[in-house]
Amino acid sequence: MEEVCEEEEDGPEGFIEPGYVLPKMRYAQLVIGPAGSGKSTYCSAVVQHAAESNKVIEVVNLDPAAEYFDYEPLADVRELIHLDDAMEDEDLRFGPNGGLVFCMEYLMENSEWLKDKLGDDDDDYILFDCPGQIELYTHMTTIKQLVELLQNWNFHICAVFLVDVQFMVDGAKFLSGTMAALSVMVNLELPHVNILSKMDLLSKSARKQLENYLDPDPHYLMGEIESGSRWNEKYRKLTESIGRLVDDYSLVRFFPLNLKDPENLSDLLLTIANIIQYGEDADVKTKDFEEPDEDNPDITADCNS
Numbered sequence: 451m452e453e454v455c456e457e458e459e460d461g462p463e464g465f466i467e468p469g470y471v472l473p474k475m476r477y478a479q480l481v482i483g484p485a486g487s488g489k490s491t492y493c494s495a496v497v498q499h500a501a502e503s504n505k506v507i508e509v510v511n512l513d514p515a516a517e518y519f520d521y522e523p524l525a526d527v528r529e530l531i532h533l534d535d536a537m538e539d540e541d542l543r544f545g546p547n548g549g550l551v552f553c554m555e556y557l558m559e560n561s562e563w564l565k566d567k568l569g570d571d572d573d574d575y576i577l578f579d580c581p582g583q584i585e586l587y588t589h590m591t592t593i594k595q596l597v598e599l600l601q602n603w604n605f606h607i608c609a610v611f612l613v614d615v616q617f618m619v620d621g622a623k624f625l626s627g628t629m630a631a632l633s634v635m636v637n638l639e640l641p642h643v644n645i646l647s648k649m650d651l652l653s654k655s656a657r658k659q660l661e662n663y664l665d666p667d668p669h670y671l672m673g674e675i676e677s678g679s680r681w682n683e684k685y686r687k688l689t690e691s692i693g694r695l696v697d698d699y700s701l702v703r704f705f706p707l708n709l710k711d712p713e714n715l716s717d718l719l720l721t722i723a724n725i726i727q728y729g730e731d732a733d734v735k736t737k738d739f740e741e742p743d744e745d746n747p748d749i750t751a752d753c754n755s
């Protein structure tokens with residue numbers, strides 16, 4: 451429901467013109483990352499976690515090639531277009547990668563479909579479970595167009611970039627993952643949280659090793675990168691400069707996430723809520739949440755407060 455301001459508020463700071471329609475605000479996480487990094491599993495875990503505190507967070511599947519996820523989607527792009535449609539079409543004859551790009555462009559050309567599915571309720575909190583094709587985020591423009599659309603529909607968005615922690619446990623891989631995260635951040639120009647997913651799979655020693663990278667000292671990273679190969683010798687200074695640049699400007703930070711640790715997930719969701727201002731202006735959506743006040747059955751008591 452749109453809120454129309456009927457009266458002028460007191461004082462110059464609170465002045466709102468009569469008749470001014472307050473914009474609707476909605477909240478979103480754009481869940482992105484390489485193939486198999488844990489995006490869909492993360493979405494399910496967040497929905498589940500929210501439900502445990504009687505909060506409603508919805509998920510939209512934007513992966514036209516998705517085969518399995520265990521959340522109930524608010525909308526599913528496969529109803530509009532499936533990867534097979536692009537690959538099996540006699541005229542198109544795309545392979546899997548070109549087909550996926552085609553599907554995302556098709557979605558943008560038919561954005562009314564998405565708009566209808568999202569409805570226009572205030573204060574919705576929606577996760578967009580995106581495909582795992584990294585080039586969609588590092589340099590292509592389709593996802594950027596999607597972001598602009600969502601912003602026009604009054605979504606406050608945070609990009610949540612997942613990287614499988616198993617690919618980040620040596621110096622060279624960590625630097626390469628960091629550069630991938632940086633190019634996504636630069637391309638999407640959104641508030642951004644980088645997540646090291648699947649922390650539960652790390653051994654104790656690997657976890658200890660990782661701690662050295664989380665607040666990285668570029669010299670430490672360089673020490674970790676083997677100096678034996680000619681490539682590493684030749685570009686050592688360059689690699690060192692990149693490491694120092696990332697460190698000096700605090701360009702990229704990672705949040706280690708263990709989905710089996712509810713407190714860890716709560717911390718992450720709180721960080722994201724602060725970024726998108728969820729809970730500040732929003733009426734947090736709840737489910738089965740109002741109980742009648744025993745003394746006065748006409749008044750319902752808010753169990754959360």
Ligand SMILES: Nc1nc2c(ncn2[C@@H]2O[C@H](COP(=O)(O)OP(=O)(O)OP(=O)(O)O)[C@@H](O)[C@H]2O)c(=O)[nH]1
Nearest residue numbers: 484485486487488489490491492581582648651709
């Ligand atoms: N142990 C563990 N396994 C995980 C975790 N997250 C995901 N997985 C597993 O990793 C695999 C890929 O997970 P998905 O959630 O499908 O990853 P995705 O990023 O959505 O994959 P695509 O959509 O294909 O790009 C599945 O076998 C998951 O069970 C995690 O936190 N811990």
Ligand SMILES: [Mg+2]
Nearest residue numbers: 489490513516
């Ligand atoms: Mg997925």
